Amino acid sequence: MVFLVSQLLFALFGLFGLMTWACSDMPLAVREIAINTRRNAEHGSSYAMMRVLSICLKILAVMLWIIGIATIVAVSVTGSAIPELLSGLPL
Numbered sequence: 001m002v003f004l005v006s007q008l009l010f011a012l013f014g015l016f017g018l019m020t021w022a023c024s025d026m027p028l029a030v031r032e033i034a035i036n037t038r039r040n041a042e043h044g045s046s047y048a049m050m051r052v053l054s055i056c057l058k059i060l061a062v063m064l065w066i067i068g069i070a071t072i073v074a075v076s077v078t079g080s081a082i083p084e085l086l087s088g089l090p091l
Contacts, residue, residue: 001079002075002076002079005075006072006075006076009068009071009072009075010068010072012068013064013065013067013068013069013071013072014065014068016064017061017062017064017065017068018061020057020060020061020064021057021058021061023057024054024055024057024058024061025054027050027051027053027054027057028050028051028054030050031047031050031051034047035047
């Protein structure tokens with residue numbers, strides 16, 4: 001049971017982290033589109049916060065992976081208590 005829960009958590013946090021990491025390049029693509037569709041490139045914003053958003057999304061993805069690993073370790077360490085916790089649920 002503990003092994004299955006650990007594998008499910010690994011897949012869940014791994015997938016969410018991977019999706020967040022993949023989406024972190026989207027603000028940069030939107031920035032490039034916004035800059036390239038202007039008539040005059042010298043005027044207007046450089047959209048610097050789009051780079052910050054991209055970096056923050058990558059940090060979030062890494063944090064998801066770290067939280068996932070910590071959760072897997074916690075489930076593995078407290079594995080013998082999981083059936084007792086699940087037996088108290090009203091099903």
